Amino acid sequence: MVRDAMGFDEYTEAEMKKLKRLMADMRTPLHQSCKAKYSKLFATLTLLQLKATYHWTDRSFDALLHRLEDMLPEGNELPKTTYEAKQIVCPMGLEVKKIDACKNDCILYHDAIQWHVIDSKYASFKDEPRNIRFALSTDGMNPFDNRSSSHSVWPVLLSIYNIPSWLCNRRKYMMMPLLISGPHQPGNDIDVYLRLVVDELKTLWSDGVKVYDGFKRESFKLRAMVLTSITDVLGHRCLSGQSKGEKDCFQCLDDTESLWLNNSKKRVYIRHRRFLSRSHPYRLMKCQFDGTIEKGSAPRHFTGHDVYDQVKDVNVTLGKNKKSALGKRKRKEEEVADKRWKKKSILWELPYWKDLAVRHSIDVMHVTKNVCGSLLGTLLNTKGKSKDHANARADMKDLDIRPELCPEGPSA
Template sequence: MSSINSQNDDININDSNFVDDDDNSIDLNDNLSDMLHDMETNIGDDDQRKLHVLFDDAEKPLYPGCENFSKLNVVLKLFNLKSNYGWSDKSFTDLLVILHDMLPDGNELPISTYQAKKLMCPMGLEVERIHACSNDCMLYRKEFEKEHKCVICGVSRYKRKKETDDMDDDVTKNGPPNKILWYFPIIPRLKRLFSNENEAKFLRWHKDCRVNDGKLRHVADSPQWRNIDHKYPNFGEEIRNIRFGLSSDGINPLGNMSSRHSTWPVLVCIYNLPPWLCMKRKYIMMTLLIQGPKQPVNDIDVYLAPQIDDLKTLWGLGVVVYDAYKKENFTLRAKIFCTISDFPAYGNLSGYSTKGKKACPVCEDETNSIWLKNCKKTVYMGHRRFLPTSHVYRKKKDEFDGNTEHRTMRKRFDAFSRVENLNVVLGKRTSAQKDVIWKKKSIFWDLPYWKHLDVRHCLNVMHIEKNVCDSLLGLLLNIPGKTKDGINVRKDMVDMGIRKELGPVETANRIYLPPACYTLSKEEKMKFCKCLHDIKVPSNYSANIKDWCRYRIVNCLV
């Protein structure tokens, strides 16, 4: 079969899925048996049999005559240490072997990491392995589950030496597939969260415990949260309904900076939780893992389809879930509140073209851009239009591009009307349209509530802050290779007819660049670096900047 439900016999799961690495996590001894019994309500018959093994292990003494520790309790404590301090699987196995030999004969301690994981999570993490076209055209699921070739580009489904080899009707017997999508269904994982009394209580925080004083401290304080509750009162009345944030970006699992391989995980976070928990590893779920080496780019919609189907179910009929905190069954529904990504990934998720002359998703076809022939890149101008109409900067010429600014910010437009009639065939073999602003109709528009969201896509602040900081430091300290100033920039300014006093001055032997207002002398650079070096911030506020900034008489390095 193309979609294989696995119980994860290899147990190749990150440690944080089993234990919370938060120092403030609850005691592993607290209500362990109650948590296991609550979980029993939200699982099937096969998993219930495995869960009863957990019941036995929770009561079984570590060794004959031991009264203080059970088999499961000790393994949980040891695994908590492994997760908190980053022990490798091999080192943990060696520790288990030593402890097993030190304990009395007949002890129940596992002797390997594999056995410990099987003990703690006998039901495994449900995963669907879905075959995909190597050109990102389609997934072999639903009506295409038995196909041997891509119905769009005709590429074989399998890694085969000869295309003439006979095909077996059983798709699992034709060799390994060209590409695989790993899908980790979110519905069973939500059921497990509500099976824990403490977790189920946390999921009510946004209504029961949040301070509602009009200040923006949490996503639940945003107008969009209130607007959706008002637009869909049946959804808003049930405070246990889940609001997700979805994020995706490419990573290189090979551990180097090469861009030749890119694997794309898709993660969701839960905004029902308090702000000090919603970004913890424990509550961030990886729902999709898109195999490399090629980036899916605009074809990511093909791989999002299984998750979108589950989200439609969660929004429509919902699923019956047992709430361990309220001791009752209820119908759980869920929605995507927004996506979070860097700017290139925003283009992949939304379908907007983030390159070229019209790359601004706010201004669209009114984007003010020019091509710098010396720097050989497109830059975007006219930012003063976003200032208040009476702002003094609007009338200044010399400080900007030599013109006054009378335009105002573009009025909000209906994005759905731009993409409603787009019909784009996805896949690497299809020719992309040129000189278009919207490249596709995003799969997120299939969600009934998507058109009613005020802010659908959010940019990752981390990337923006880093890029702006790097640019400013490179400019102020004149760091080679990182500064935004140089001879090409000065030549482009001359071509534009602005800042003529900063134009390069050519002499017989060299080219002189006049100092600008941001040009620092060596003494000023020293003062700047010393200021950074001496900054003191509260504990856990940020990394120690002293480790990244050092100053000396000869030079200043950041």
């Protein structure tokens, strides 16, 4: 709005011609014997106001314009169609930007902080709006749709984030620079294959490539960067090199609160009420949760520089020795079992990677599927899907939580 209202010095030559035509229409009388009040612009604007007030269709408005043209003297300046009338009133084509909003009208999803961080730190990259910001995604799949087959395929995809959100995941706006195929999943050694992609991304960031803009009919130097990665939990550990253990939350890291369930044989995250506001009533509820009042605050945010300080000295040799692959792999896992990181990810070679607030994101599909599946399975008591089973009740008894739900009888 500010640009269109005051930024005349920013208009192109074509836009300046439109502005001059608008001013000329304001001074042009509707016809030679017309009063000065009804200029071509004012008459058109008045008719469009009537159209909007009484909800006339474009077809009916076109018919009205044709009748008025016959009634007025020859050589009048009245527009012939609705489209022509709109072009007279608003020739400048005010810039329109579509922004997604929450369905509950509580927030606009407008330019994430991560986007602004790159703009503020790397002004030369921001100054060229045609520079591309990618999201890197990867996941394993079985191409033969056969569980008995151990063959694994890991496609690496790049999605363009410069375009509207409803177009980002369209097939024609995605590219697959790498396809990792083999009898086993790459796991921690995925960096060996990502070398090809990372080298090209480093070139796209530093030097750029000369490309042709078909719309403006000019050549320019295109640069690109990876804004974030999007994977499931397994893919995240492969890309980031984070180990599985007590402190394995992707964002909380050292401040992770987890608990091992002896009966269910799994690790779970706890103390989620820390993320609520201090005045939230859930913080004071005891019996509904784990029997305690939550007084802690939300975990601190680990910046990219904080995480880089943890991984910069981690050195792990990638690849497997065929003669003693299992033995070496076991020793390697034992060596890093007490560490937070299995490796220093190859993505840290990207100059901007440590400046990103969120480097790895978990895809919505897996989160939605798992959460929804667990809730429905528990509510419907689906066999093999419900989280309310004998082992879960036994864990609640060990933790002294919700005694009314503890199992009863000899087996308890």
